[in-house]
Amino acid sequence: MRHDSATLLLEDHDVTEAVKDKDQKNQETNDEKAAGAKAKPKMTAAQAAKFVKRMVPVKDEKGKVVMDKDNNPKTRAEAIEAEEVMSFADHEDHVVVVTTSGEKLHGEKPAK
Numbered sequence: 001m002r003h004d005s006a007t008l009l010l011e012d013h014d015v016t017e018a019v020k021d022k023d024q025k026n027q028e029t030n031d032e033k034a035a036g037a038k039a040k041p042k043m044t045a046a047q048a049a050k051f052v053k054r055m056v057p058v059k060d061e062k063g064k065v066v067m068d069k070d071n072n073p074k075t076r077a078e079a080i081e082a083e084e085v086m087s088f089a090d091h092e093d094h095v096v097v098v099t100t101s102g103e104k105l106h107g108e109k110p111a112k
Contacts, residue, residue: 043090046082051095051107053077080105 058066058074066074080099088097097105 043088043095044082045085045088048088048090048095048097049080049082049085051109052080052097052105053107054080054099054103054105 054077055075056078058076060066068074080097084099084101086098086100088095093109095107095109097107099105
């Protein structure tokens, strides 16, 4: 089968247009996904601090660490302040906070 140059140019043009259309549809889909991701509400450092607790040793009135029956130090959960949050990551079901003292704390978000 023999094609003249005009037919080949038309076929090449049709292929190019099809590729452009596909690229445009992919870009529109990516833009929609990005818009959906941007619509996610931002969490503040104060909100992130509310989800995590720091484990600290329990001390008696003399300042000595209280031990349990297995000779392990007793601990209690202590809230952190928003000013202590250096960085945080908001995940779907939990929050990770890095404090200014270098601690990495994890906290579960309540189920909605």
